[in-house]
Amino acid sequence: MTERPVGGGSPGQLAAGELAAGELAGASVGGAFPVSEAGAFGAAKRRPRLRGGVGLASALPGLPQLLAGRVASGGYALFLWLALLALVAVRWERVVAAPTGPLDHQLALLTLVGVLAVAWSWAVRDARKGPEPLPLSRSQWGLASRAFRKNRTAVAALLAIVSLYLVALLTPFLAPFDPAFQGDLVTTRLQAPSGAHPLGTDQFARDVFSRILYGSRVSLSIGLIAVSISITIGTLLGAVAGFIGGAVDSVIMRFVDMVISFPRLILLITIIALFEPSIFLIVAVLGLTQWPQVTRIVRGEVLSLREREFVQAGKALGFSRPRIILRHVIPNVLAPVIVAATLGIGDTIVLEAGLSFLGMGVQPPTASWGTIVADGRNNLLGAWWISTFSGLAIVFTVVSFNLAGDGLRDALDPRQRS
Amino acid sequence: MGSYLVRRLFGAVPLVLGIATIVFFVLNLAPGDPVSIYTSPTVSPEALEQMRRNMGLDQPVHVRYVRWMGSMIQGDFGVSFSRSQPVLDVVRQILPNTLVLSFAAITLAFLGGILIGIFQAVRQNSGVDSVLSVVALFFYSMPSFWLALMLILIFSLVARNVWGWPIWFPASGMTSVEYSFLSSGEQFRDRLMHLVLPATSLALVLAAGIARYTRGSMLEVIRQDYVRTARAKGLPERTVIFKHALRNALIPVVTLLGLYLPFLFSGTVFIETVFAWPGMGKLVVDAIFARDYPVVMAGAFIFAVMVVIGNLVADVLYSVIDPRIRYD
Numbered sequence: 001m002t003e004r005p006v007g008g009g010s011p012g013q014l015a016a017g018e019l020a021a022g023e024l025a026g027a028s029v030g031g032a033f034p035v036s037e038a039g040a041f042g043a044a045k046r047r048p049r050l051r052g053g054v055g056l057a058s059a060l061p062g063l064p065q066l067l068a069g070r071v072a073s074g075g076y077a078l079f080l081w082l083a084l085l086a087l088v089a090v091r092w093e094r095v096v097a098a099p100t101g102p103l104d105h106q107l108a109l110l111t112l113v114g115v116l117a118v119a120w121s122w123a124v125r126d127a128r129k130g131p132e133p134l135p136l137s138r139s140q141w142g143l144a145s146r147a148f149r150k151n152r153t154a155v156a157a158l159l160a161i162v163s164l165y166l167v168a169l170l171t172p173f174l175a176p177f178d179p180a181f182q183g184d185l186v187t188t189r190l191q192a193p194s195g196a197h198p199l200g201t202d203q204f205a206r207d208v209f210s211r212i213l214y215g216s217r218v219s220l221s222i223g224l225i226a227v228s229i230s231i232t233i234g235t236l237l238g239a240v241a242g243f244i245g246g247a248v249d250s251v252i253m254r255f256v257d258m259v260i261s262f263p264r265l266i267l268l269i270t271i272i273a274l275f276e277p278s279i280f281l282i283v284a285v286l287g288l289t290q291w292p293q294v295t296r297i298v299r300g301e302v303l304s305l306r307e308r309e310f311v312q313a314g315k316a317l318g319f320s321r322p323r324i325i326l327r328h329v330i331p332n333v334l335a336p337v338i339v340a341a342t343l344g345i346g347d348t349i350v351l352e353a354g355l356s357f358l359g360m361g362v363q364p365p366t367a368s369w370g371t372i373v374a375d376g377r378n379n380l381l382g383a384w385w386i387s388t389f390s391g392l393a394i395v396f397t398v399v400s401f402n403l404a405g406d407g408l409r410d411a412l413d414p415r416q417r418s
Numbered sequence: 419m420g421s422y423l424v425r426r427l428f429g430a431v432p433l434v435l436g437i438a439t440i441v442f443f444v445l446n447l448a449p450g451d452p453v454s455i456y457t458s459p460t461v462s463p464e465a466l467e468q469m470r471r472n473m474g475l476d477q478p479v480h481v482r483y484v485r486w487m488g489s490m491i492q493g494d495f496g497v498s499f500s501r502s503q504p505v506l507d508v509v510r511q512i513l514p515n516t517l518v519l520s521f522a523a524i525t526l527a528f529l530g531g532i533l534i535g536i537f538q539a540v541r542q543n544s545g546v547d548s549v550l551s552v553v554a555l556f557f558y559s560m561p562s563f564w565l566a567l568m569l570i571l572i573f574s575l576v577a578r579n580v581w582g583w584p585i586w587f588p589a590s591g592m593t594s595v596e597y598s599f600l601s602s603g604e605q606f607r608d609r610l611m612h613l614v615l616p617a618t619s620l621a622l623v624l625a626a627g628i629a630r631y632t633r634g635s636m637l638e639v640i641r642q643d644y645v646r647t648a649r650a651k652g653l654p655e656r657t658v659i660f661k662h663a664l665r666n667a668l669i670p671v672v673t674l675l676g677l678y679l680p681f682l683f684s685g686t687v688f689i690e691t692v693f694a695w696p697g698m699g700k701l702v703v704d705a706i707f708a709r710d711y712p713v714v715m716a717g718a719f720i721f722a723v724m725v726v727i728g729n730l731v732a733d734v735l736y737s738v739i740d741p742r743i744r745y746d
Contacts, residue, residue, distance in 0.1 A: 380570060395560050
């Protein structure tokens with residue numbers, strides 16, 4: 001589940017004026033895709049007037065925006081607001097006890113308050129702004145963000161990913177049971193889904209729904225951290241190989257060839273089996289074996305960037321090599337890297353699940369999606385819910401990442417933009 | 419063409435040796451003493467020393483490396499620690515099982531994937547097209563081991579025990595218990611039945627990707643002038659699609675063969691474990707847990723060689739399908 005052709009999304013042809021802003025492009029990455037709506041493309045299209053305005057927005061943030069037809073941003077803000085308030089009402093004791101509780105409870109409380117605050121302040125400020133022409137960003141990232149927001153499937157997938165990470169952070173409040181809590185082994189073992197246990201119980205009478213929620217924390221964070229490691233290494237090495245060329249380039253790229261033609265899973269299980277399996281080892285090994293793909297993509301891009309005027313200008317101005325690579329070359333190869341990273345997180349989650357399934361990943365009793373699937377394996381017919389629902393969680397997550405990645409590729413590839 | 423092949427083969431040699439080197443050092447520099455696994459703690463130090471000497475583990479790493487490389491070039495992978503049998507014999511028994519599974523899977527995947535891709539491209543933007551795209555995306559995103567479990571659940575367990583279907587597929591192994599008592603026709607059928615679920619679960623994930631790729635490639639080709647010309651001169655639609663469009667659309671699809679091979683072999687590790695299929699993937703996994711270094715090294719090496727060969731085959735096929743490509 002590792003090797004996949006990542007088609008060349010490239011920032012290829014850009015207007016000359018934008019290239020001069022190479023340093024700016026890097027700075028705007030973080031805020032490139034705000035979760036806001038407005039399908040306005042083209043000249044100054046006016047914002048629809050909001051009914052109810054600030055008053056309604058401060059009571060039910062998102063509702064005025066939703067009524068004005070901005071389904072994604074308004075609807076999502078309203079959904080977050082209502083769902084989180086309902087969560088506070090249902091789990092009041094846990095929320096109140098959180099400040100003195102364990103770290104994950106404190107984090108969950110922080111997330112809860114933070115998301116509510118962001119949703120509310122966004123909605124109120126947005127409602128106060130009133131009808132005025134939207135600012136039209138002509139930068140590479142502005143164009144890409146607008147193209148992305150026109151793609152409804154991709155926006156939905158991105159919102160699903162945000163929700164998944166919120167669920168992972170809020171798990172201590174959401175989960176009905178402790179993931180390791182064993183009920184009465186005689187009477188509540190291997191129970192089919194019911195009101196008390198929405199997704200049933202496993203062979204140790206643990207609640208499968210709670211275990212899947214807690215498993216999301218492990219699976220999602222492993223995916224994110226491992227991919228962060230691999231794109232950092234991959235981008236740096238790729239940029240160095242492409243920019244410097246010569247012997248450095250051939251050494252790096254021969255090594256990349258070697259690692260890529262090696263079935264990654266075999267390498268992974270070989271390394272993992274030699275040490276004590278632990279979450280840190282998994283993250284490190286997953287991160288340290290994925291970068292060659294990124295290196296290949298980045299090097300290809302850098303080879304064409306190297307000859308461009310803005311890099312020549314940097315050289316002529318006497319900038320140091322690291323400065324040119326870090327501030328002029330890398331920001332311009334970020335588009336394909338972001339696509340590769342999004343698709344890579346999905347792959348990594350599947351791979352982690354597979355390793356845990358083989359018993360070489362996250363060790364029991366810690367819940368991860370792969371170990372839950374493995375738990376259900378011996379009781380497939382009698383207790384189908386254990387493997388089925390945990391696997392569906394993986395599928396849902398990976399589908400979201402793949403859809404978002406495809407959307408990003410379409411949005412970031414100027415050759416496809418009309 | 420011939421000289422190109424030779425050149426590629428020679429180019430692959432350092433690659434393969436490099437891979438073997440990495441595997442050797444990862445295994446030998448890692449902590450863990452293989453000897454202690456096969457003995458009880460009460461064994462005397464002299465006996466342990468003797469065992470180390472028998473396994474060749476008393477030598478320093480670089481000596482073992484040179485020796486290992488030397489004998490490996492001659493096709494000798496040493497003796498398996500856990501099976502007390504030459505690794506080559508073990509591999510010789512087991513490799514065909516994996517090849518059968520992989521060939522069945524890859525054939526199914528390419529046939530199914532290409533047909534679905536053509537179908538989708540011909541009916542672009544229809545309801546069927548979007549439904550198939552969504553279905554393909556789901557299979558593409560599935561962990562193969564989970565898909566395998568679900569297929570077992572539905573087509574083996576529930577089909578037999580709950581729905582009482584006349585046909586259900588066995589969930590594990592390559593043959594039934596009573597295999598040796600069957601007539602040769604029944605033996606073939608028995609093997610085929612055992613192959614269905616593992617091959618399908620491997621193939622479905624691959625086919626989804628191939629269908630996606632074929633669809634895109636076909637859509638590009640169908641817009642070309644020579645396809646319009648073929649239609650304009652009154653050729654039947656079937657000829658236009660399968661002869662004029664498909665052959666050109668397949669060119670990029672063939673490269674997938676090389677790209678998907680590592681993926682396929684990773685898949686066999688899971689599928690063989692789930693289905694208790696006695697193949698290379700299961701062998702390597704078992705050997706890792708048993709710290710059976712020679713088997714792990716041989717297994718990793720063979721997987722790498724198969725990937726290199728697969729890439730070579732893909733490149734050769736590329737030139738067969740597209741006569742414009744000349745290698746000189």
